[in-house]
Amino acid sequence: MNFLHLDTFSQQYEFMKELSERFLARAHQVDIEGSFPFENIQDLKDSGYTSLTVPKKYGGREISLFDMLRFQEKIAEGDGATALSIGWHMGIIKNLTEKNSWDESIFKKICEDVKNGSLINSAATEPKTGSPTRGGKPETTVYKEGDNWIINGRKTFTTMAPVLDYFIVSATIKDTNDVGNFLIPRSENGIFIEETWDSIALRGTGSHDLVLQNVTVPDKFFVETLGIEGKKPSGWLLHIPACYLGIAKAAKKYAISFALEYSPNSVEGTIINLPNVRQKIGEMELKLMESEYFLHSAAKQWDDSDEYGRGKMGPVLGAAKLNVTNNAIAVVDLAMRLVGARSLSLKNPLQRYYRDVRAGLHNPPMDDMTIQILATHAIKQFD
Structure with missing residues (x-):
């Protein structure tokens, strides 16, 4: 199967779910070894995914930022490292398409190579x-x-x-x-x-x-x-919080599956109906809903805006990254509290999710810079 042979987003998304399940099956071994997920990247290349942001004028699909982020989230549900890695490639091609700042012959050659499986970062x-x-x-x-x-x-x-x-x-x-x-x-x-x-x-x-x-x-x-051009808002960088949102979704999924199956002899049935367990599940869902709405609405705004409108989106993009990343950390923490000490086992994916989402704090833009930008943005409204 190939993304380029599937006509609708829903068909492509179902295919990405299949790939994500493969990535999940490999994630533990890659993490334990500290190796590189060569098989995952090759699967993405073979599937045609890595060429989806190539512009239409060069024979690509030129998918929207909104669609790209949803694909990236699903990859991250399987393996966060794979998602963040390929997200840079996908986003850079999208960014170069939107900026149109490179010599056309050079960018055309890059796009042709990307359609044949080349990767860039x-x-x-x-x-x-x-x-x-x-x-x-x-x-x-x-x-x-x-x-x-x-x-x-x-x-x-x-x-x-x-x-x-x-x-x-x-x-x-x-x-x-x-x-x-x-x-x-x-x-x-x-x-x-x-x-x-x-x-x-x-x-x-x-x-x-x-x-x-x-x-x-x-x-x-x-x-x-x-120079100054390099400091313009960059919508493509939302692939970063999309990765951490996907990891958080994977943590919630694992926690609920655990609660549906875990049956200590101190309770009748499983723990899924315990008030404290349902409280944590509800809190996770609230944070994920909040993050999803924030991230997706920012992406849609980017897709729907012209160059002038995008130039004003810096505070929104930074806030989306800050919100989603910190919510992801909180969701994984809640999932681990629900599962308990078992979440600290090296065999348990939650400990991997916990380590992985923390990396989001060190991806751009940093939280302190975003808060300063938001403060400046708020103060300017009184000028």
Whole structure:
């Protein structure tokens, strides 16, 4: 079966459910080993999913942000690491389509390769700069030599590093001190992956270090200069909270299944009808409903807005990420309280969900930055 052969969203969503169940069956082993989910990524490539955000003018489906997020949630119900990994690729292609800022011939080539299974992600974070959203200038440098650019540096948190075909690398231009993005095919000489990823959360993302030693790319692969444009609201980043929402849904599902089956000799039947158990289930459902409405309405607003309207959506996008991520953490905590000490067993998926949702606090935008943005937004209404 292939997404490209299914005409309706409901058909595609049912297919994604099947894939998600496969991912769930593999998730424990990937987590325990700290390995990379090669099979999951290959399934997504073979299914045609990784090309769904390719623009229609290049033969893609150009799916909406709303639809993309629902697919991402379902992937995360099976395996959060797989969802976050592939979400960067899906979102970057959508973002480049919407911005239309790259040379058309370059982007067309990327899209053609993506339709044939290629994967792309950004490499922006560095050891000394931290998250690029904090404004640090890259210590990765680039200089011009004839018709080529020579790039040197190290990037951290390069998610999906084991399988990426293209890296979008931010670097400081030595002569001008400007910052630009450079497209680097994996086939170029001087590219090394150091397997440094040792996080206790989302262990399967393969977010290793990318080391660049005199990597040479042609002038045309200097794809954009970064400045104010790079700070515009980015709807595609909602794939991040979508991942954590999916993990939280998986936690709720497990907790309810447990409550339906667990029958200690101190109660008649199972614990599902105990008031304290139903209280926790109701609280989980409330938080998930709240998150779903917030995230999905933000995505629909993005889909329905023009460039001007999207430019005003920064506070909404940040608030959606903050709300959904923190609610996801709370939902997993409630699920673990319901299940009890069994939730701490390495064999129990709840302990994996607990570790994985915590990673959302460290994905952009950070909560403190979002709160400051919201404060500024509120105060401006009185100007």
